Amino acid sequence: MVRNLLNAGFSVTVVSRSRGPIETALSLGAEEALHPCDLAEKADIILTCLPLPSTIEKVYFGDNGILQADLNGKLVIDHSTVSPLLNRRTYAAIKEKGGSYMDAPLSGGPMGAEAGTLAIMCGGDRADYDRALPVFEAMGKHLFFIGEIGSGSFVKLMNNYLIGVHTAALAETFCLATKAGVDTNMLYDVLAASTGESKMLHRIVPLVHKRDFAPRFSNELLHKDMKLATELADAYEMDMPINRLAEEMYAIAKSKYPKEDMAALFKVYEEASGVVVRTEK
Template sequence: MKPTIGFIGTGVMGKSMAHRLLEAGYDVHTYTRTASKAKELLQNGAIWQGSVKELAKQTDVIITMVGYPRDVEEVYFGTNGLIENALKGSILIDMTTSSPDLAKKIAEKAKEKELHAIDAPVSGGDIGARNGKLSIMVGGENHTVDQVMPIFKELGQNYVWQGPAGAGQFTKMCNQIAIASTMIGVTEALVYAEKAGLDPNIVLESISGGAAGSWSLSHLTPRVIRRDFSPGFFIKHFIKDMTIAIESAEEMGIDLPGLKLAKELYEELARNGEENSGTQALYKYYV
């Protein structure tokens, strides 16, 4: 039998992820602070629960995909949180990009309550979520991870166990560090092409298959060319991720100047009202 899934957080990516699980035949219960965000899922068969506590008592595997570490803490801890109310033996999967230290804390507290916790942040944006092609970076006990691999297979095409609790989040920080500097290069290349009088679509065709190729170049540059700055991933959430990565790096005694520069550029965009735009809106810094 397939486990009953609880899904908390139905934003840009969470909604598509929960929808894929419904299509795969799972019973999905959902809760989100803004009920209207779950409307489409409910119309497609998801079951609404009025609180985290109610959802926890009805499900076997609970997936969270919320915004910030503080949101993760609110969902997992306290008298109305998942750890106090989930059924014994339940598996808790946090797919939010959050702090590695918080992931470790959740795993420790969950174990005290005879629960199992996995940190499994994702990469791939709204496109990857819709198409079930996310990259899933997994931390937690190996035998627990094995139990939920069928779920990961519905959500992603690349799901890799990285190690114990927190390892998934550390790996996601590597992902975000790589993307941060890449976005600067991708954006500057596009601005340069346009200023040189080149057709950006033809330039993209030439360079995306060579050494400059990247997911960001292939998927986000076409959006910029169309002047589509809608969020596949919010700038405000990217700033959050870069902050976590910088703090984590500092704890390890590492200086990451490229990451710090990217964060400064995105923070300036946020101050100019672009916090809810997609990360490709970095283009607006240059024009």
């Protein structure tokens, strides 16, 4: 994302808890801030992309956090996947400091970030979206203004709810096929040409066949998002039994393989059924 912003001609300042990404960003031409407050003082538009609600609390509300900066006239955009309720709280706090705030979660993964083809789902004030549009266009291809603050996060959580459910259904399907002696390469090809096709089929099954569970999107993070979807359902007094069942399976995957890719959910089903889904090619 930093590379694409720099290539689009933006001056970029960065801060991170991880030294590796900072060194890469500096080598591309970015500058480094001391901490989130320092970064917010130096930039007109501040983008955050953080893993957990607790990280949001620290980066925004903690010592040397964004809210300790002079935010008058600044636009703060959070790309994290968190609860709309946290978005609304942050929005109010930044407005009180004279700044603007949007939630703008992402979809597309590391490959989409690198290629500049991310989907960006935005909630907030329309004028802020229009102001941020050149920044979004540098990083994404599928840009959506959803509506009021928190609505981008709501849509993203529904997307990740479907990711979890689809992956659980694929795990059941391919483990059952393996137990039945069906060639799962052939099953994959048939589904790819049939109405059972989905993006998750192509995202998950090739990784499982190669036994590649390197963390592109971890079980830990997906379980967090599915829990947030359940909390939203509770807030709106709607039962989502399919999500609850998939969330339970991801709770097991998180306990066993927290840092592995969400495709490692297959291993939970494999261990329960006594099979291993792998390619024979």
